[in-house]
Structures are given as structure tokens and as C-alpha cells.
Amino acid sequence: MINYIWLFMIISGVVAAAAQGQMDLVTQAALKGAKDGVAVCIGLISILVFWLGIMRIAQDAGLLKVLARLLGPVVRLLFPDVPRDHPAMGYIVSNMSANLFGLGNAATPMGMKAMEELQKLNPDPKVATPAMCTLLALNTSSLTLIPTTMIGLRMDLGSTEPTAIIGTTLVATFCSSLAAILLDRWFRRRMSRRMES
């Protein structure tokens, strides 16, 4: 899909430039895009180094484990069909905690471990289970508490108030996560009703 979208953007651009008889626009835009891409990455180094450092302290000090204990009841509510002491639970909680802190790098490996464990409970390994869909819903709706990348980018672009968007992001992310959980529940119920009939 991403391949098609990438190609779509480039081909439409070339066609648009050709239609205006200004093919040099494409070359200029390509070089500008490449330059900007590198510049953004270099600008992100400082913020990534900084936050990954802070998050490692939290991990080493056991804060992530404390969070796992706090989130336990919520997770049991969200994943009613996963046995309480199943190893999947631990990975799900770690994945959620890492997401909450915007630790995408830590969240992805933990989420994949959770998937592996959920797959062990799956009667048909080719078809997703409702628990897997819930895990995905939580991950695709973005549970981030502190949008670190955005704060870093805003700092880099000379914002006078780079953290001003924390509050608005928190509210918006709460809405999208709530929507994801409710939709997940709704689809889950609809599916089980269909299976009964």
C-alpha cells in the first residue's frame, strides 16, 4: 500500500509539473525534500537521546513495573478472554505503559511479544482473535501521554511554547483511544452474536 501511495505522489507530481510545462519543479522539489528529511532527523537526535535516557532510568528503577501493577485491573477488563496469569498479560501491560510514555521503540517489541503469546491461545492461527484486535486497537489509537517527538520538533522549529500541545494532545488521544475501545467492543459483540446465530 505504502508503495502505491509513494508512487502515486511522485507520478502525480511529475504529471502536474508536465501539465504546467515546468519539469524543473520536480527536480527542485526532490532535492529540497531530501535536504529537509536529513535536517529533520538531525534535529530529532537531541530529543531522542534525551528521552530514551530518561525512560531507561524509569525502567531500571522499576517504575514500568509499578505501572504494570496499576494497569492490571484495566487490562483484565479489556482482555476478558485472556487467562489472568497468562504471560500475554505482562507483555500487554508493558506495551501499554511504553505507549503511554511515547516509547514507541520499546512498545513495538513488547507488542509483538504480546501478539506471540496471544497467538498461542488462538484456535485458528490464520485468523485474528478478538484479544488481538483489542491489542491492535490500543496500539493504533495512540495512548501517548507525552508527545515527545512533537515537543522536540516544535523546539527545533523555534516554538516559544513547545509543550503547549501536551494538554490538547492528551484530550484528543483520550477521545481516539476511547473510540477505539468502544468500537472494538461493538465489533466484538456483533461478531459473537453472529457466531451464535
Next chain:
Amino acid sequence: MMQTISFLSAIAIPAILAFIPLYALVRGVPAYESFVEGAKEGFPTAIQIIPHLVGMMVAVSIFRETGALQFYLSLFKPLLAWIHFPEEVLPLGLLRPITGTGALAYAENLMSTYGPDSFLGRLAATMQGSTDTTLYVLTVYFGAVGIRRSLYAVKVGLLADLTGVLASWMIVLWVFGG
């Protein structure tokens, strides 16, 4: 509510910065050494995304600078105008579920064009923070365990992204004004 939000925004980072090392101290964990250990991962991560970001920003740049984007957006204009949604942000909403780096590149572009503290800059940042790369997450997670049929996961993910976009728009409009 608005005061609470801006207050939380102001104290969130300092509070976390003070709390985490203090907690480590209490637990007898060498905070500085942990920091350095974790921070080491930051540099390779940033370098790793260069090819993705350059690739996507080249395409996005061509798509925008040649006027192709404007053409497609003009098709959506009547609908956006009808609900008063800022049309500049539409591509970000469309890119977000498909490509994380592409959306990041586009958000960067919006913030540098209009300024990070402008309405559009804040909206771009909020949208970026409240939605996720649904198709990527789906591919990685389901691909890892060999799931072929994803049931309703795609629908839930995309509808949640739509909710995130609309919620961002409304909350930024409410807190910072148009």
C-alpha cells in the same frame, strides 16, 4: 478547563524530570548511568529513520510543490468548507494512518511553513500525537505471527484515527481559538 490544560502542559515535563531520577535514587538505581545507557539508543534510532524520512519527504515535496496536492485537495474543498475544517491539514489526516514518517514529514512542513505556534502548527502537532500509523502497526503485529484475516482490526484503527483527527481539531479550536 483551559487553565487546567495549560497548567498541566507547563508542569508535565518538569514534574517527570524531577520525579523519575528521584524515584531511582530512592530505589538505589544509578540514575546517571541508566540515562547514558538508554540515551545511547537515541542516536542510531535517529540515523535509522533518515532513509525513510528522505524517501517520504522527497515524494511529499514533489507532490506538494508541483501543485498535484492542490489539485486533489480542490476536489475535497466543498466538503471541508462546509464543515469549516482547515484544508491545509487534510493531507496530514490522510497520511497519518498510512505512513508515520510521511505524516511526521508533513507535520514538520506545516509547522515550519505556518510556524509551530500558529493554529495550524498546534493542530498538526496535536493530530500527530493523538493518531497512529494504523496500517504499519497492523502489518508489523499481524505479520509477525502470520495472521491473514484481521477481522475488524483495520476498521477500528481507521475509525479511531478519524476520531483523533476530529477531536484534535475541536480541542485545538477550543483551547487556542482559530
